[in-house]
Amino acid sequence: MNIRPSAAIRQNYNEIADICRKTSEPVFLTKNGEGDLVVMDIETYSRREKMLKLREELLSIEEDRLAGRSGCTLDELDTYLDDVITEV
Structure with a gap:
């Protein structure tokens, strides 16, 4: 620190x-x-913001799952996560 x-x-x-x-x-x-x-620096800030957005999306998906709402297939999730990781 x-x-x-x-x-x-x-x-x-x-x-x-x-x-x-x-x-x-x-x-x-x-x-x-x-x-x-x-x-x-701006790169670190942008990376942190993207990670926070991803965490929020994952939390929302987990809340949907726990509430019994339908989700996506593992292949769809894999493609989505690959796209997000590429952005970061």
């Missing part, structure tokens, strides 16, 4: 951007010793 004071973003923007890109991890910024912001 990379934690920096909020002033670091003004003083060392390029350094923080490089850290985000190289590690694919967010940098946590503090203000007066308390957590304030999280900064990450």
